[in-house]
Amino acid sequence: MYVAVKGGERAIDNAHAWLAEERRGDAAVAELDVAQIREQLSLAVNRVMAEGSLYDPDLAALAIKQARGDLIEAIFLIRAYRTTLPRFGASHPVGTSEMRCDRRISATFKDAPGGQVLGPTFDYTHRLLDFKLAAEGEVADAPEAPPQPGPTPHIMGYLNREGLIEDEVPNDATPPDLTREPMELPADRALRLQALTRGDEGFILSLAYSTQRGYARNHAFVGELRIGGVGVEMDIPELGFAIELGEITLTECETVNQFKGSKTEPPQFTRGYGLVFGQTERKAIAMALVDRALRWKELGEEDQGAPAQDEEFVLMHADNIQATGFLEHIKLPHYVDFQSELELVRKLRREAEGSARREAAE
Protein backbone atom coordinates (compact mmCIF):
# COMPACT_ATOMS: atom_id res chain seq x y z
CA MET A 1 0.00 0.00 0.00
CA TYR A 2 1.17 3.47 -0.81
CA VAL A 3 2.01 5.87 1.97
CA ALA A 4 2.19 9.53 0.95
CA VAL A 5 5.58 11.14 1.43
CA LYS A 6 5.60 12.99 4.73
CA GLY A 7 8.30 14.38 6.92
CA GLY A 8 9.33 17.40 4.84
CA GLU A 9 9.81 19.32 8.04
CA ARG A 10 12.25 16.86 9.58
CA ALA A 11 14.11 16.52 6.30
CA ILE A 12 14.58 20.29 6.14
CA ASP A 13 15.88 20.47 9.73
CA ASN A 14 18.31 17.63 9.12
CA ALA A 15 19.51 19.13 5.85
CA HIS A 16 20.24 22.39 7.66
CA ALA A 17 22.17 20.57 10.37
CA TRP A 18 24.28 18.81 7.76
CA LEU A 19 24.83 22.09 5.95
CA ALA A 20 26.16 23.68 9.15
CA GLU A 21 28.53 20.77 9.61
CA GLU A 22 29.80 21.03 6.03
CA ARG A 23 30.30 24.75 6.43
CA ARG A 24 32.56 24.15 9.38
CA GLY A 25 34.53 21.50 7.50
CA ASP A 26 37.15 19.39 9.24
CA ALA A 27 36.97 20.36 12.91
CA ALA A 28 40.69 19.59 13.26
CA VAL A 29 41.40 22.66 11.10
CA ALA A 30 41.15 26.01 12.87
CA GLU A 31 37.89 27.88 12.29
CA LEU A 32 37.95 31.06 10.20
CA ASP A 33 36.91 34.12 12.08
CA VAL A 34 35.04 37.03 10.54
CA ALA A 35 37.93 39.45 11.01
CA GLN A 36 40.22 37.14 9.02
CA ILE A 37 37.77 37.14 6.12
CA ARG A 38 37.35 40.91 6.34
CA GLU A 39 41.10 41.53 6.33
CA GLN A 40 42.43 38.76 4.09
CA LEU A 41 39.60 38.20 1.62
CA SER A 42 38.82 41.87 1.28
CA LEU A 43 38.09 41.80 -2.45
CA ALA A 44 35.41 39.18 -1.87
CA VAL A 45 34.08 41.38 0.93
CA ASN A 46 34.04 44.33 -1.48
CA ARG A 47 32.07 42.45 -4.08
CA VAL A 48 29.51 41.36 -1.51
CA MET A 49 29.10 44.94 -0.30
CA ALA A 50 28.79 46.30 -3.85
CA GLU A 51 26.22 43.80 -5.09
CA GLY A 52 24.52 43.57 -1.72
CA SER A 53 24.14 47.38 -1.79
CA LEU A 54 25.21 47.66 1.82
CA TYR A 55 28.51 49.12 2.97
CA ASP A 56 29.47 47.09 6.00
CA PRO A 57 32.69 45.04 5.77
CA ASP A 58 32.00 43.09 8.97
CA LEU A 59 28.54 41.98 7.89
CA ALA A 60 29.80 41.13 4.41
CA ALA A 61 32.57 39.01 5.94
CA LEU A 62 30.04 37.27 8.17
CA ALA A 63 27.84 36.58 5.14
CA ILE A 64 30.80 35.05 3.27
CA LYS A 65 31.52 32.79 6.23
CA GLN A 66 27.89 31.75 6.53
CA ALA A 67 27.61 31.18 2.77
CA ARG A 68 30.67 28.90 2.73
CA GLY A 69 32.37 31.30 0.32
CA ASP A 70 29.52 31.31 -2.22
CA LEU A 71 29.53 35.04 -2.98
CA ILE A 72 26.10 35.19 -4.60
CA GLU A 73 24.65 33.44 -1.55
CA ALA A 74 26.51 35.96 0.64
CA ILE A 75 25.11 38.85 -1.41
CA PHE A 76 21.66 37.35 -0.93
CA LEU A 77 22.13 37.28 2.85
CA ILE A 78 23.18 40.92 2.82
CA ARG A 79 20.27 41.97 0.60
CA ALA A 80 17.75 40.18 2.81
CA TYR A 81 19.23 41.91 5.85
CA ARG A 82 19.41 45.30 4.17
CA THR A 83 15.73 45.26 3.24
CA THR A 84 14.76 45.20 6.94
CA LEU A 85 16.81 48.27 7.84
CA PRO A 86 14.86 51.46 8.46
CA ARG A 87 15.85 54.40 6.34
CA PHE A 88 16.48 57.44 8.48
CA GLY A 89 17.70 59.82 5.82
CA ALA A 90 19.89 60.40 2.80
CA SER A 91 23.50 61.55 2.76
CA HIS A 92 24.88 64.39 0.71
CA PRO A 93 26.28 63.21 -2.62
CA VAL A 94 29.83 62.02 -1.99
CA GLY A 95 32.56 64.13 -3.59
CA THR A 96 34.93 61.84 -5.45
CA SER A 97 37.11 64.84 -6.32
CA GLU A 98 37.87 64.97 -2.60
CA MET A 99 38.83 61.28 -2.60
CA ARG A 100 41.97 60.29 -0.71
CA CYS A 101 43.30 58.13 -3.53
CA ASP A 102 45.07 54.83 -2.90
CA ARG A 103 45.18 54.30 -6.62
CA ARG A 104 44.70 56.73 -9.46
CA ILE A 105 45.64 56.02 -13.04
CA SER A 106 44.85 57.46 -16.43
CA ALA A 107 45.28 55.70 -19.76
CA THR A 108 44.77 58.89 -21.74
CA PHE A 109 47.57 61.08 -20.34
CA LYS A 110 51.09 60.06 -19.52
CA ASP A 111 51.11 62.38 -16.58
CA ALA A 112 48.68 64.78 -15.03
CA PRO A 113 48.50 66.85 -11.83
CA GLY A 114 48.27 64.39 -8.99
CA GLY A 115 50.35 61.86 -10.93
CA GLN A 116 49.81 58.20 -11.68
CA VAL A 117 49.53 56.18 -8.48
CA LEU A 118 49.48 52.45 -8.99
CA GLY A 119 48.40 51.50 -5.49
CA PRO A 120 47.78 47.91 -4.38
CA THR A 121 47.09 46.34 -7.79
CA PHE A 122 47.46 42.90 -9.37
CA ASP A 123 48.42 44.64 -12.63
CA TYR A 124 52.00 43.80 -13.64
CA THR A 125 52.21 40.90 -11.19
CA HIS A 126 53.14 37.66 -12.89
CA ARG A 127 50.40 35.20 -12.23
CA LEU A 128 52.67 32.54 -10.81
CA LEU A 129 51.47 30.58 -7.85
CA ASP A 130 53.43 31.71 -4.82
CA PHE A 131 54.10 28.46 -3.03
CA LYS A 132 55.68 30.30 -0.14
CA LEU A 133 52.19 31.55 0.75
CA ALA A 134 51.11 27.98 1.42
CA ALA A 135 53.53 27.91 4.33
CA GLU A 136 53.51 31.43 5.69
CA GLY A 137 51.90 34.70 4.80
CA GLU A 138 54.16 37.14 6.60
CA VAL A 139 55.16 40.09 4.42
CA ALA A 140 57.66 42.89 4.78
CA ASP A 141 56.25 46.38 5.17
CA ALA A 142 55.66 48.17 1.88
CA PRO A 143 57.60 51.42 1.41
CA GLU A 144 55.64 54.54 2.23
CA ALA A 145 55.58 58.04 0.80
CA PRO A 146 54.04 61.10 2.40
CA PRO A 147 50.43 61.59 1.28
CA GLN A 148 49.82 64.25 -1.36
CA PRO A 149 48.49 67.44 0.09
CA GLY A 150 45.09 68.61 -1.11
CA PRO A 151 42.52 66.97 -3.37
CA THR A 152 43.42 65.14 -6.59
CA PRO A 153 41.63 66.80 -9.53
CA HIS A 154 39.62 64.72 -12.00
CA ILE A 155 41.50 64.24 -15.27
CA MET A 156 38.30 64.60 -17.28
CA GLY A 157 38.19 68.20 -16.09
CA TYR A 158 41.21 69.01 -18.28
CA LEU A 159 39.51 67.75 -21.41
CA ASN A 160 36.41 69.67 -20.55
CA ARG A 161 38.29 72.98 -20.62
CA GLU A 162 38.67 72.63 -24.36
CA GLY A 163 35.05 71.61 -24.83
CA LEU A 164 36.31 68.36 -26.31
CA ILE A 165 34.15 66.24 -24.08
CA GLU A 166 30.44 66.37 -23.57
CA ASP A 167 29.29 68.49 -20.69
CA GLU A 168 27.83 66.69 -17.73
CA VAL A 169 24.97 68.94 -16.67
CA PRO A 170 24.59 69.08 -12.89
CA ASN A 171 21.21 67.86 -11.73
CA ASP A 172 19.75 68.26 -8.26
CA ALA A 173 16.72 66.04 -8.83
CA THR A 174 16.38 63.22 -6.31
CA PRO A 175 17.53 60.10 -8.15
CA PRO A 176 15.08 57.19 -8.33
CA ASP A 177 15.72 54.16 -6.14
CA LEU A 178 14.94 50.75 -7.54
CA THR A 179 15.05 49.21 -4.07
CA ARG A 180 12.07 51.36 -3.04
CA GLU A 181 10.10 51.88 -6.25
CA PRO A 182 9.25 49.32 -8.91
CA MET A 183 11.60 49.71 -11.85
CA GLU A 184 9.78 51.46 -14.67
CA LEU A 185 11.12 51.56 -18.19
CA PRO A 186 12.44 53.51 -19.95
CA ALA A 187 14.83 54.25 -17.09
CA ASP A 188 16.84 57.44 -16.71
CA ARG A 189 20.61 57.31 -16.42
CA ALA A 190 20.66 57.52 -12.63
CA LEU A 191 18.44 54.47 -12.36
CA ARG A 192 20.51 52.59 -14.92
CA LEU A 193 23.68 53.36 -12.98
CA GLN A 194 22.08 52.11 -9.77
CA ALA A 195 21.07 48.86 -11.46
CA LEU A 196 24.56 48.44 -12.92
CA THR A 197 26.48 49.14 -9.72
CA ARG A 198 24.55 46.44 -7.84
CA GLY A 199 24.34 44.15 -10.87
CA ASP A 200 26.21 40.89 -11.18
CA GLU A 201 29.92 41.43 -11.84
CA GLY A 202 30.09 38.55 -14.31
CA PHE A 203 27.09 39.73 -16.28
CA ILE A 204 28.28 43.34 -16.47
CA LEU A 205 31.78 42.18 -17.38
CA SER A 206 30.54 40.01 -20.25
CA LEU A 207 28.26 42.74 -21.58
CA ALA A 208 31.13 45.24 -21.49
CA TYR A 209 33.37 42.73 -23.23
CA SER A 210 30.74 42.24 -25.93
CA THR A 211 30.84 45.97 -26.71
CA GLN A 212 34.62 45.69 -27.12
CA ARG A 213 34.19 42.85 -29.57
CA GLY A 214 31.82 44.71 -31.84
CA TYR A 215 28.34 44.40 -30.38
CA ALA A 216 27.68 48.15 -30.15
CA ARG A 217 31.37 48.86 -30.44
CA ASN A 218 32.46 52.10 -28.91
CA HIS A 219 36.12 52.17 -28.15
CA ALA A 220 36.68 53.28 -24.59
CA PHE A 221 39.79 54.84 -23.07
CA VAL A 222 40.07 54.77 -19.32
CA GLY A 223 40.23 58.51 -18.75
CA GLU A 224 40.66 57.93 -15.08
CA LEU A 225 40.35 55.18 -12.56
CA ARG A 226 40.57 56.08 -8.91
CA ILE A 227 40.16 54.11 -5.72
CA GLY A 228 40.16 55.59 -2.26
CA GLY A 229 38.24 56.85 0.73
CA VAL A 230 35.55 59.52 0.66
CA GLY A 231 33.69 61.02 3.58
CA VAL A 232 29.92 60.55 3.85
CA GLU A 233 28.09 63.56 5.22
CA MET A 234 24.52 63.89 6.31
CA ASP A 235 22.36 66.76 7.52
CA ILE A 236 21.11 66.09 11.01
CA PRO A 237 17.84 68.04 11.43
CA GLU A 238 18.31 68.40 15.21
CA LEU A 239 21.73 69.99 14.69
CA GLY A 240 20.93 72.07 11.65
CA PHE A 241 24.20 71.24 9.91
CA ALA A 242 25.92 68.33 8.20
CA ILE A 243 28.22 65.96 10.05
CA GLU A 244 30.53 63.30 8.67
CA LEU A 245 29.15 59.82 9.38
CA GLY A 246 32.28 58.02 8.32
CA GLU A 247 34.38 57.09 5.35
CA ILE A 248 33.74 54.57 2.61
CA THR A 249 36.06 53.21 -0.07
CA LEU A 250 34.88 53.66 -3.64
CA THR A 251 36.16 52.79 -7.09
CA GLU A 252 35.33 55.33 -9.77
CA CYS A 253 35.96 54.91 -13.48
CA GLU A 254 35.43 57.53 -16.14
CA THR A 255 35.85 56.46 -19.73
CA VAL A 256 36.42 58.65 -22.77
CA ASN A 257 34.66 57.34 -25.83
CA GLN A 258 34.82 58.25 -29.48
CA PHE A 259 31.87 60.03 -30.90
CA LYS A 260 31.58 61.16 -34.48
CA GLY A 261 28.73 63.53 -33.75
CA SER A 262 25.10 63.21 -34.68
CA LYS A 263 22.27 65.41 -35.89
CA THR A 264 22.00 66.93 -32.45
CA GLU A 265 25.59 66.82 -31.12
CA PRO A 266 28.92 68.04 -32.56
CA PRO A 267 31.86 65.61 -32.81
CA GLN A 268 33.34 65.31 -29.34
CA PHE A 269 34.31 62.75 -26.76
CA THR A 270 31.58 61.20 -24.66
CA ARG A 271 31.62 59.62 -21.24
CA GLY A 272 30.87 56.36 -19.59
CA TYR A 273 30.71 56.23 -15.81
CA GLY A 274 31.25 53.57 -13.21
CA LEU A 275 31.10 53.94 -9.42
CA VAL A 276 31.18 50.93 -7.13
CA PHE A 277 31.64 50.28 -3.39
CA GLY A 278 35.08 49.10 -2.32
CA GLN A 279 38.11 48.21 -4.42
CA THR A 280 36.19 46.74 -7.34
CA GLU A 281 38.08 47.83 -10.38
CA ARG A 282 36.93 45.26 -12.94
CA LYS A 283 33.32 46.00 -12.09
CA ALA A 284 33.73 49.79 -12.26
CA ILE A 285 35.38 49.69 -15.70
CA ALA A 286 32.78 47.24 -17.03
CA MET A 287 30.01 49.40 -15.63
CA ALA A 288 31.37 52.47 -17.43
CA LEU A 289 31.41 50.64 -20.76
CA VAL A 290 27.86 49.35 -20.36
CA ASP A 291 26.67 52.77 -19.19
CA ARG A 292 28.10 54.29 -22.36
CA ALA A 293 26.53 51.63 -24.59
CA LEU A 294 23.12 52.25 -23.00
CA ARG A 295 23.32 55.96 -23.77
CA TRP A 296 22.93 55.52 -27.54
CA LYS A 297 19.46 57.01 -27.60
CA GLU A 298 20.22 60.28 -25.83
CA LEU A 299 23.32 60.75 -28.02
CA GLY A 300 21.37 60.13 -31.22
CA GLU A 301 23.41 57.05 -32.13
CA GLU A 302 22.23 54.12 -34.17
CA ASP A 303 20.54 51.17 -32.50
CA GLN A 304 22.67 48.22 -33.60
CA GLY A 305 20.41 45.76 -31.83
CA ALA A 306 23.29 44.77 -29.55
CA PRO A 307 22.48 43.26 -26.15
CA ALA A 308 24.42 45.99 -24.31
CA GLN A 309 22.26 48.66 -25.97
CA ASP A 310 19.01 47.04 -24.93
CA GLU A 311 18.10 48.75 -21.69
CA GLU A 312 15.29 46.34 -20.85
CA PHE A 313 17.49 43.31 -21.49
CA VAL A 314 20.36 44.69 -19.40
CA LEU A 315 18.36 46.03 -16.46
CA MET A 316 15.99 43.08 -16.20
CA HIS A 317 18.78 40.52 -16.12
CA ALA A 318 21.63 42.24 -14.24
CA ASP A 319 20.52 41.30 -10.74
CA ASN A 320 22.08 38.02 -9.70
CA ILE A 321 19.77 37.54 -6.73
CA GLN A 322 16.72 37.66 -8.98
CA ALA A 323 18.47 35.49 -11.55
CA THR A 324 19.73 32.82 -9.19
CA GLY A 325 16.41 32.61 -7.35
CA PHE A 326 14.40 32.10 -10.48
CA LEU A 327 16.94 29.76 -11.99
CA GLU A 328 17.11 27.59 -8.90
CA HIS A 329 13.37 27.56 -8.30
CA ILE A 330 13.04 24.92 -10.98
CA LYS A 331 14.35 22.53 -8.30
CA LEU A 332 11.05 22.98 -6.46
CA PRO A 333 8.31 20.42 -7.05
CA HIS A 334 6.34 20.94 -10.24
CA TYR A 335 4.31 17.70 -10.02
CA VAL A 336 1.05 19.41 -10.81
CA ASP A 337 2.22 21.24 -13.91
CA PHE A 338 4.19 18.24 -15.09
CA GLN A 339 1.13 16.04 -14.60
CA SER A 340 -1.00 18.33 -16.74
CA GLU A 341 1.71 18.31 -19.44
CA LEU A 342 1.89 14.50 -19.26
CA GLU A 343 -1.80 14.25 -19.91
CA LEU A 344 -1.66 16.78 -22.71
CA VAL A 345 1.21 14.95 -24.44
CA ARG A 346 -0.57 11.61 -24.07
CA LYS A 347 -3.75 13.12 -25.52
CA LEU A 348 -1.92 14.73 -28.44
CA ARG A 349 -0.08 11.45 -29.14
CA ARG A 350 -3.34 9.50 -29.12
CA GLU A 351 -4.80 11.95 -31.60
CA ALA A 352 -1.70 11.87 -33.80
CA GLU A 353 -1.66 8.04 -33.79
CA GLY A 354 -5.37 7.98 -34.53
CA SER A 355 -5.03 10.22 -37.54
CA ALA A 356 -1.96 8.28 -38.80
CA ARG A 357 -3.99 5.04 -38.64
CA ARG A 358 -6.88 6.67 -40.45
CA GLU A 359 -4.53 7.88 -43.18
CA ALA A 360 -2.98 4.41 -43.52
CA ALA A 361 -6.43 2.89 -43.84
CA GLU A 362 -7.47 5.33 -46.54
Add this chain to the structure above:
Amino acid sequence: MSDYNFAYLDEQTKRMIRRAILKGLAIPGYQVPFASREMPMPYGWGTGGVQVSAACLTPDDTFKVIDQGADDTTNAVSIRKFFEKTAQVATTEETARASLIQTRHRIPEEALSEDQILVYQVPIPEPLRFLEPSEVETRKMHSLEEYGLMHVKLYEDISQHGAIATAYAYPVKVEGRYVMDPSPIPKFDNPKLGMAAIQLFGAGREQRIYALPPYTAVVSLDFEDHPFEPSKADHDCDLCGASDSYLDEVIVDDAGGRMFVCSDTDYCRSRRAAGHVGAQGAPYEEGAA
Protein backbone atom coordinates in the same frame (compact mmCIF):
# COMPACT_ATOMS: atom_id res chain seq x y z
CA MET B 1 13.36 36.87 15.43
CA SER B 2 12.06 39.43 17.90
CA ASP B 3 14.11 42.06 16.09
CA TYR B 4 11.74 41.88 13.16
CA ASN B 5 8.33 43.46 12.81
CA PHE B 6 5.08 41.43 12.85
CA ALA B 7 5.09 39.26 9.71
CA TYR B 8 8.66 40.37 8.94
CA LEU B 9 7.99 43.42 6.74
CA ASP B 10 8.02 46.91 8.23
CA GLU B 11 4.71 48.78 8.38
CA GLN B 12 5.68 51.24 5.62
CA THR B 13 6.32 48.38 3.23
CA LYS B 14 3.09 46.63 4.19
CA ARG B 15 1.17 49.83 3.55
CA MET B 16 2.78 50.12 0.13
CA ILE B 17 1.79 46.52 -0.67
CA ARG B 18 -1.77 47.03 0.61
CA ARG B 19 -2.14 50.03 -1.69
CA ALA B 20 -1.10 47.85 -4.62
CA ILE B 21 -3.56 45.14 -3.51
CA LEU B 22 -6.44 47.64 -3.29
CA LYS B 23 -5.61 49.00 -6.69
CA GLY B 24 -5.50 45.46 -8.04
CA LEU B 25 -8.92 44.70 -6.55
CA ALA B 26 -10.30 47.88 -8.08
CA ILE B 27 -9.02 46.90 -11.56
CA PRO B 28 -9.42 43.11 -11.66
CA GLY B 29 -6.76 41.39 -13.73
CA TYR B 30 -4.56 44.48 -14.10
CA GLN B 31 -0.93 44.00 -13.07
CA VAL B 32 -0.04 46.68 -10.51
CA PRO B 33 3.71 47.44 -10.23
CA PHE B 34 4.90 47.41 -6.63
CA ALA B 35 8.27 47.95 -4.97
CA SER B 36 8.94 44.32 -4.17
CA ARG B 37 11.39 43.82 -1.31
CA GLU B 38 14.17 41.34 -0.99
CA MET B 39 12.87 38.58 1.22
CA PRO B 40 14.90 36.05 3.17
CA MET B 41 13.90 33.36 0.67
CA PRO B 42 14.99 33.34 -2.96
CA TYR B 43 13.14 35.02 -5.79
CA GLY B 44 11.11 32.41 -7.62
CA TRP B 45 10.33 30.63 -4.35
CA GLY B 46 7.21 32.57 -3.46
CA THR B 47 8.51 35.99 -2.46
CA GLY B 48 5.53 37.70 -4.13
CA GLY B 49 3.03 35.50 -2.32
CA VAL B 50 4.95 35.90 0.94
CA GLN B 51 4.87 39.69 0.68
CA VAL B 52 1.13 39.70 -0.08
CA SER B 53 0.49 37.31 2.81
CA ALA B 54 2.63 39.45 5.13
CA ALA B 55 0.61 42.53 4.16
CA CYS B 56 -2.73 40.75 4.74
CA LEU B 57 -2.01 38.77 7.91
CA THR B 58 -3.37 39.94 11.26
CA PRO B 59 -2.59 38.26 14.60
CA ASP B 60 -6.06 36.62 14.56
CA ASP B 61 -5.60 34.90 11.22
CA THR B 62 -5.25 31.19 10.68
CA PHE B 63 -2.75 30.50 7.94
CA LYS B 64 -2.40 27.58 5.55
CA VAL B 65 0.28 27.04 2.93
CA ILE B 66 0.14 24.57 0.07
CA ASP B 67 2.53 23.80 -2.74
CA GLN B 68 1.27 21.54 -5.55
CA GLY B 69 -1.86 21.17 -3.42
CA ALA B 70 0.06 19.65 -0.52
CA ASP B 71 0.74 21.08 2.94
CA ASP B 72 3.83 18.97 3.47
CA THR B 73 5.93 19.79 0.41
CA THR B 74 9.25 21.27 1.47
CA ASN B 75 8.68 24.84 0.31
CA ALA B 76 5.19 24.97 1.84
CA VAL B 77 6.74 23.80 5.11
CA SER B 78 9.41 26.47 4.85
CA ILE B 79 6.94 29.32 4.21
CA ARG B 80 4.57 28.14 6.95
CA LYS B 81 7.50 28.03 9.39
CA PHE B 82 8.54 31.53 8.33
CA PHE B 83 5.20 33.01 9.36
CA GLU B 84 4.97 30.87 12.49
CA LYS B 85 8.26 32.43 13.49
CA THR B 86 7.74 36.05 12.36
CA ALA B 87 4.00 36.49 12.95
CA GLN B 88 3.20 33.77 15.51
CA VAL B 89 -0.11 33.18 13.72
CA ALA B 90 -2.07 29.98 14.09
CA THR B 91 -1.56 27.59 11.19
CA THR B 92 -3.70 24.77 9.91
CA GLU B 93 -3.78 22.17 7.18
CA GLU B 94 -7.58 22.22 7.03
CA THR B 95 -8.79 24.32 4.13
CA ALA B 96 -12.06 25.34 5.81
CA ARG B 97 -10.33 26.52 8.99
CA ALA B 98 -7.84 28.81 7.26
CA SER B 99 -8.64 32.49 6.86
CA LEU B 100 -5.65 33.02 4.59
CA ILE B 101 -4.23 30.38 2.26
CA GLN B 102 -1.02 30.83 0.32
CA THR B 103 -0.75 28.51 -2.64
CA ARG B 104 1.61 27.53 -5.37
CA HIS B 105 0.17 25.92 -8.50
CA ARG B 106 -3.19 24.72 -7.13
CA ILE B 107 -6.62 25.88 -5.99
CA PRO B 108 -7.95 23.77 -3.11
CA GLU B 109 -10.68 21.29 -4.07
CA GLU B 110 -13.01 22.43 -1.30
CA ALA B 111 -14.93 25.58 -2.29
CA LEU B 112 -13.65 28.66 -0.46
CA SER B 113 -15.92 31.13 1.30
CA GLU B 114 -16.27 34.91 1.39
CA ASP B 115 -14.30 34.96 4.66
CA GLN B 116 -11.18 33.59 3.06
CA ILE B 117 -8.28 35.00 1.05
CA LEU B 118 -6.32 32.91 -1.42
CA VAL B 119 -2.82 34.18 -2.18
CA TYR B 120 -1.05 32.83 -5.26
CA GLN B 121 2.68 32.71 -5.88
CA VAL B 122 3.31 33.87 -9.43
CA PRO B 123 6.54 33.28 -11.38
CA ILE B 124 5.75 35.21 -14.59
CA PRO B 125 2.69 37.45 -14.21
CA GLU B 126 2.59 38.49 -17.84
CA PRO B 127 0.38 36.16 -19.93
CA LEU B 128 1.86 37.65 -23.11
CA ARG B 129 5.51 37.27 -22.02
CA PHE B 130 6.37 34.24 -24.14
CA LEU B 131 4.80 35.84 -27.17
CA GLU B 132 6.52 39.19 -26.61
CA PRO B 133 9.59 39.38 -24.38
CA SER B 134 9.57 43.15 -23.84
CA GLU B 135 7.71 44.48 -20.83
CA VAL B 136 7.38 47.90 -22.46
CA GLU B 137 5.55 46.28 -25.37
CA THR B 138 3.29 44.00 -23.33
CA ARG B 139 2.14 46.85 -21.09
CA LYS B 140 1.22 48.76 -24.22
CA MET B 141 -0.70 45.74 -25.53
CA HIS B 142 -2.70 45.53 -22.30
CA SER B 143 -3.53 49.21 -22.27
CA LEU B 144 -4.74 49.03 -25.89
CA GLU B 145 -6.55 45.74 -25.19
CA GLU B 146 -4.52 44.33 -28.07
CA TYR B 147 -4.77 40.58 -27.52
CA GLY B 148 -4.70 39.41 -31.12
CA LEU B 149 -1.29 37.77 -30.62
CA MET B 150 -2.68 35.50 -27.92
CA HIS B 151 -5.58 34.38 -30.09
CA VAL B 152 -3.21 33.70 -32.97
CA LYS B 153 -1.08 31.54 -30.66
CA LEU B 154 -4.11 29.52 -29.53
CA TYR B 155 -5.26 29.19 -33.15
CA GLU B 156 -1.84 27.95 -34.23
CA ASP B 157 -1.98 25.33 -31.48
CA ILE B 158 -5.26 24.05 -32.85
CA SER B 159 -4.05 24.01 -36.43
CA GLN B 160 -0.87 22.12 -35.45
CA HIS B 161 -2.10 19.80 -32.72
CA GLY B 162 -5.86 19.82 -33.07
CA ALA B 163 -6.13 21.22 -29.56
CA ILE B 164 -4.89 24.13 -27.48
CA ALA B 165 -1.52 22.91 -26.21
CA THR B 166 -1.57 24.75 -22.90
CA ALA B 167 -2.06 22.53 -19.89
CA TYR B 168 -1.30 24.93 -17.05
CA ALA B 169 -1.10 28.71 -16.60
CA TYR B 170 -3.97 28.75 -19.07
CA PRO B 171 -4.80 32.39 -19.89
CA VAL B 172 -8.11 33.90 -18.83
CA LYS B 173 -10.01 37.09 -19.58
CA VAL B 174 -11.20 39.00 -16.54
CA GLU B 175 -14.50 40.91 -16.60
CA GLY B 176 -14.21 41.18 -20.39
CA ARG B 177 -11.14 43.41 -20.12
CA TYR B 178 -7.70 42.15 -19.05
CA VAL B 179 -6.09 38.93 -20.16
CA MET B 180 -4.53 37.45 -17.04
CA ASP B 181 -2.19 34.61 -16.14
CA PRO B 182 -3.85 32.59 -13.37
CA SER B 183 -0.34 31.45 -12.28
CA PRO B 184 0.77 27.91 -13.19
CA ILE B 185 -2.35 26.15 -11.90
CA PRO B 186 -3.50 23.22 -14.06
CA LYS B 187 -6.31 24.29 -16.37
CA PHE B 188 -8.48 21.88 -14.35
CA ASP B 189 -8.57 24.63 -11.72
CA ASN B 190 -9.55 27.47 -14.04
CA PRO B 191 -13.33 27.10 -13.59
CA LYS B 192 -12.88 27.77 -9.85
CA LEU B 193 -11.43 31.26 -10.45
CA GLY B 194 -14.83 32.96 -10.15
CA MET B 195 -14.97 31.94 -6.47
CA ALA B 196 -16.37 33.64 -3.36
CA ALA B 197 -12.99 34.29 -1.75
CA ILE B 198 -10.67 37.18 -2.53
CA GLN B 199 -7.82 36.04 -4.77
CA LEU B 200 -4.52 37.90 -4.70
CA PHE B 201 -1.58 37.21 -6.98
CA GLY B 202 1.95 38.22 -6.00
CA ALA B 203 5.00 38.16 -8.30
CA GLY B 204 8.00 39.30 -6.24
CA ARG B 205 10.85 39.17 -8.74
CA GLU B 206 8.71 40.73 -11.46
CA GLN B 207 7.33 43.33 -9.00
CA ARG B 208 3.66 42.86 -9.85
CA ILE B 209 0.47 42.31 -7.83
CA TYR B 210 -2.93 41.57 -9.32
CA ALA B 211 -6.25 40.48 -7.91
CA LEU B 212 -9.67 38.99 -8.44
CA PRO B 213 -12.44 40.28 -6.15
CA PRO B 214 -15.11 37.73 -5.11
CA TYR B 215 -17.39 36.45 -7.88
CA THR B 216 -15.39 38.06 -10.68
CA ALA B 217 -16.28 36.92 -14.19
CA VAL B 218 -13.24 34.94 -15.33
CA VAL B 219 -13.35 33.25 -18.72
CA SER B 220 -10.70 30.85 -20.02
CA LEU B 221 -9.78 31.85 -23.56
CA ASP B 222 -11.15 29.56 -26.25
CA PHE B 223 -12.96 29.42 -29.60
CA GLU B 224 -16.63 28.57 -30.23
CA ASP B 225 -15.70 25.41 -32.12
CA HIS B 226 -12.89 24.54 -29.70
CA PRO B 227 -14.35 25.29 -26.29
CA PHE B 228 -12.16 25.33 -23.19
CA GLU B 229 -11.87 21.92 -21.58
CA PRO B 230 -10.58 21.46 -18.04
CA SER B 231 -8.78 18.16 -17.84
CA LYS B 232 -7.35 15.72 -15.33
CA ALA B 233 -6.08 12.16 -15.30
CA ASP B 234 -8.89 9.80 -16.22
CA HIS B 235 -8.85 7.95 -12.90
CA ASP B 236 -10.18 8.06 -9.38
CA CYS B 237 -7.93 8.75 -6.43
CA ASP B 238 -6.39 5.43 -5.36
CA LEU B 239 -6.41 6.49 -1.71
CA CYS B 240 -9.80 8.13 -1.19
CA GLY B 241 -11.68 7.20 -4.35
CA ALA B 242 -12.49 10.81 -5.30
CA SER B 243 -13.46 11.18 -8.94
CA ASP B 244 -13.66 14.97 -8.93
CA SER B 245 -10.21 15.98 -7.68
CA TYR B 246 -6.97 16.76 -9.50
CA LEU B 247 -4.62 13.79 -9.35
CA ASP B 248 -0.86 13.37 -9.13
CA GLU B 249 0.66 10.36 -10.78
CA VAL B 250 3.07 8.53 -8.50
CA ILE B 251 5.54 5.92 -9.73
CA VAL B 252 5.47 3.12 -7.18
CA ASP B 253 7.88 0.44 -8.41
CA ASP B 254 10.77 -0.27 -10.77
CA ALA B 255 8.43 -1.85 -13.30
CA GLY B 256 6.81 1.50 -14.06
CA GLY B 257 3.76 0.74 -11.95
CA ARG B 258 1.88 3.85 -10.91
CA MET B 259 -1.03 5.07 -8.95
CA PHE B 260 -3.05 8.25 -8.89
CA VAL B 261 -3.60 10.26 -5.72
CA CYS B 262 -5.25 13.59 -4.91
CA SER B 263 -2.80 16.48 -5.21
CA ASP B 264 -4.85 18.27 -2.51
CA THR B 265 -3.62 16.39 0.56
CA ASP B 266 -6.17 17.93 2.93
CA TYR B 267 -9.05 17.02 0.64
CA CYS B 268 -7.82 13.44 0.43
CA ARG B 269 -7.27 13.22 4.19
CA SER B 270 -10.73 14.55 5.02
CA ARG B 271 -12.39 12.16 2.58
CA ARG B 272 -10.54 9.21 4.06
CA ALA B 273 -11.44 10.41 7.55
CA ALA B 274 -15.08 10.37 6.42
CA GLY B 275 -14.73 6.72 5.47
CA HIS B 276 -14.02 6.88 1.72
CA VAL B 277 -11.47 4.31 0.58
CA GLY B 278 -9.87 4.16 -2.87
CA ALA B 279 -8.69 1.14 -4.85
CA GLN B 280 -5.32 0.95 -3.08
CA GLY B 281 -6.20 2.80 0.11
CA ALA B 282 -6.37 1.45 3.64
CA PRO B 283 -8.99 2.53 6.19
CA TYR B 284 -8.09 5.90 7.67
CA GLU B 285 -6.40 6.08 11.06
CA GLU B 286 -6.08 9.34 12.97
CA GLY B 287 -2.44 10.49 13.04
CA ALA B 288 -1.27 8.02 10.40
CA ALA B 289 0.24 9.23 7.16
